[in-house]
Amino acid sequence: MITVNSIFKKFGKLEVLKDFTLNFERGNSYAIMGPNGSGKTTLIKSILGMVLPDKGEILVKGLSIKGSNDYRKYLGYMPQIGRYPQNMKIGQLFSMMKDMRPEIKTYDLDLVEAYELDKIKDKSLGTLSGGTVQKVSAALAFLFNPEILILDEPTAGLDPIAVEILKSKIKNEREAGKLILVTSHILSDLEELTNHAIYIFEGEVFFNDSIESLKEITSEEKFSPAIAKLMQWSLKKKSTTKAMTYA
Numbered sequence: 001m002i003t004v005n006s007i008f009k010k011f012g013k014l015e016v017l018k019d020f021t022l023n024f025e026r027g028n029s030y031a032i033m034g035p036n037g038s039g040k041t042t043l044i045k046s047i048l049g050m051v052l053p054d055k056g057e058i059l060v061k062g063l064s065i066k067g068s069n070d071y072r073k074y075l076g077y078m079p080q081i082g083r084y085p086q087n088m089k090i091g092q093l094f095s096m097m098k099d100m101r102p103e104i105k106t107y108d109l110d111l112v113e114a115y116e117l118d119k120i121k122d123k124s125l126g127t128l129s130g131g132t133v134q135k136v137s138a139a140l141a142f143l144f145n146p147e148i149l150i151l152d153e154p155t156a157g158l159d160p161i162a163v164e165i166l167k168s169k170i171k172n173e174r175e176a177g178k179l180i181l182v183t184s185h186i187l188s189d190l191e192e193l194t195n196h197a198i199y200i201f202e203g204e205v206f207f208n209d210s211i212e213s214l215k216e217i218t219s220e221e222k223f224s225p226a227i228a229k230l231m232q233w234s235l236k237k238k239s240t241t242k243a244m245t246y247a
């Protein structure tokens with residue numbers, strides 16, 4: 001459903017994505033993991049067309065994302081930090097988003113209702129708490145019932161009830177055959193929500209396989225120790241590569 005074909009991205013001298021090739025298939029939920037600054041958001045933003053790779057190609061449902069924004073209708077995106085016009089009211093934001101997609105007549109209002117956003121529709125976005133902004137972002141990501149959901153640290157900043165609501169929504173959507181991409185540092189969330197692990201380390205895809213395989217390869221029954229082992233291996237590889245370079 002999404003093909004990332006040998007993409008490279010540098011910011012100045014910093015090589016953030018080095019030869020990334022990945023396939024994302026419908027009905028699966030992918031955990032995109034890696035240390036801070038490893039390139040998770042850059043990967044997501046490249047798929048969304050918000051960051052332009054220096055080389056390589058990205059296809060969404062077989063269509064290259066270069067040159068046309070048409071593919072974006074398939075994507076729902078929840079950013080790490082939602083930035084909205086400060087003086088706009090919640091209700092106005094939703095009306096504006098609906099006006100931008102006039103061809104869509106039915107909306108997925110599950111999260112609008114669960115988070116009771118209608119009750120605060122006259123509040124300005126600039127006055128909202130961080131968690132409430134996250135609720136707005138989550139509700140917008142699902143609003144047009146997209147086939148692909150890209151969620152960047154979706155549970156960060158949400159209270160425990162809001163987290164459970166969002167997690168159950170994500171699980172339902174995956175069961176309905178959608179493709180889900182999630183980045184998070186909260187391993188218990190990833191274990192619950194995903195079936196495929198992608199671990200990025202220093203600009204490279206260090207691991208890309210099912211969570212079952214990850215557990216087998218690491219000889220760990222639980223997700224968290226399996227990831228810890230992967231992290232140790234990536235650090236070991238780094239020091240071995242360094243030693244080889246200096247030899």
Ligand SMILES: Nc1ncnc2c1ncn2[C@@H]1O[C@H](COP(=O)(O)OP(=O)(O)OP(=O)(O)O)[C@@H](O)[C@H]1O
Pocket residue numbers: 011014016034035036037038039040041042043
């Ligand atoms: N627009 C930009 N200009 C310059 N450098 C950037 C830009 N965007 C990202 N970077 C740098 O690229 C690297 C990767 O950033 P990115 O946000 O993709 O990491 P991440 O894996 O999502 O990190 P985190 O876990 O902290 O969210 C970082 O070193 C970051 O500072």
